[in-house]
Amino acid sequence: MALLELKNLYVTLDSEKGKIDVLKDITMTLEKKKIYVMTGPNGSGKTSIAKAIMGIYPIARGQILLVGEDITRKGIAERAQLGIGYAFQQPPRFKGLKVRDMLTLAAGRDDPSRYCDLLYDVGLCAQDYMDREMNASLSGGEMKRIEIASLLARNLKIALFDEPEAGIDLWSFQRLTETFETIHEKLDTAVIIISHQERILRLADQVIMVKEGRISEITTREKILGDIQRLDMECQFSESGARGGKKDAGCNR
Ligand SMILES: Nc1ncnc2c1ncn2[C@@H]1O[C@H](COP(=O)(O)OP(=O)(O)O)[C@@H](O)[C@H]1O
Ligand SMILES: [Mg+2]
Structure with a gap:
């Protein structure tokens, strides 16, 4: 059975300009142990898909199934309890909260021996970090890895x-x-990473392309990386004037 299924999902939100269909007819299936990279232009709806999965945005039409169970009407807390987690673009910093406290909060119990392994897995030496504060003394990269x-x-x-x-x-x-x-x-764990980075796309078992509130394509990393390579070649040509100085927007990656 599939881990997560989104079936013909629609999200409609109120804005100053009235109701807007942020997501339209989103259908996808996720399996465990796979990495999915979601990519597409700014404003295409990637974060909204994540928020729909998390229960932050209400579903207007369609269905979300987690291991066959309908979670479409379940709230944020319930989905979190069922095992769905979200890392924000900018992790919050908390003065006075130590790295070990952050891990205890997340795990729901104090389990220091396990935290060593977890910190090791994200490339940080546990002894050095366990008692550090989650404040400005940690770099952006360290914060990201502790959040992971x-x-x-x-x-x-x-x-x-x-x-x-x-x-x-x-x-x-x-x-x-x-x-x-x-x-x-x-x-x-099935991992969904929203990203534009080639290095991240290389990790993908499947690449989900989002465009104008819809999934425009579900494809392989080989296809996407091939497209990127082709685009780079074309850009080199156009920059050297070999193609009549044609400049397309894709060249400004
Ligand atoms: N809470 C909201 N209220 C109104 N419009 C929203 C809201 N969230 C997202 N949108 C709109 O939905 C579209 C998709 O946004 P988003 O999912 O953040 O795109 P992405 O993450 O791909 O950059 C954008 O046009 C955005 O302005
Ligand atoms: Mg976004």
Whole structure:
């Protein structure tokens, strides 16, 4: 049985301009232990899909099934309890909260021996980090990885990461991708990563393309990476003037 199924999902929200259909006819199936990378232009609806799965946005039409159980009308807390977790684009910082407290909150119990493994899995040395405060002394990349560790502490069925690359340097980004690889190897969790990064696309078992509130394509990483390569070649040509100086928007990646 599929882990998560979205069936002909519609999300309609109130805005200043009246009601807008943010998501239209979204259908997809997720299996455990797979990495799904969701990509597409800004404003296409990627975060909204994540919020619909989390129960933050109400479903106007359609159905969400988690291991066959209809969760369409369940609230945020209930879905979280059933094993769906979400990492925000900017993890919050808490003065006075230590890394070990953050992991205890996530796990729902104090389990220090396990935290060592979790911190190790995200590429951080447990002894160095356990008693650090979740404040400005941690870099953006360290925060991201501790946040991932806290999602891992919850034994999730589904973990959603919304543009995890945002606001971190290249070196931290490299470590982050290694962390996703470790999760992939070790856990049954299905991971959905919203990202534009080629390094992240390389991790995908499946790539979900979102456009104007719809899924425009569900495809393989080979196809997407091929497209990116082709686009790069075309850009090189057009930049050197070999194609009559044609500039398309895709060249500004
Ligand atoms: N709470 C909301 N109220 C009104 N419009 C929204 C809301 N959330 C998202 N939208 C609109 O839905 C579209 C998709 O947004 P979003 O899912 O954030 O896109 P993405 O994550 O792909 O950049 C955008 O046009 C956005 O303005
Ligand atoms: Mg977004």
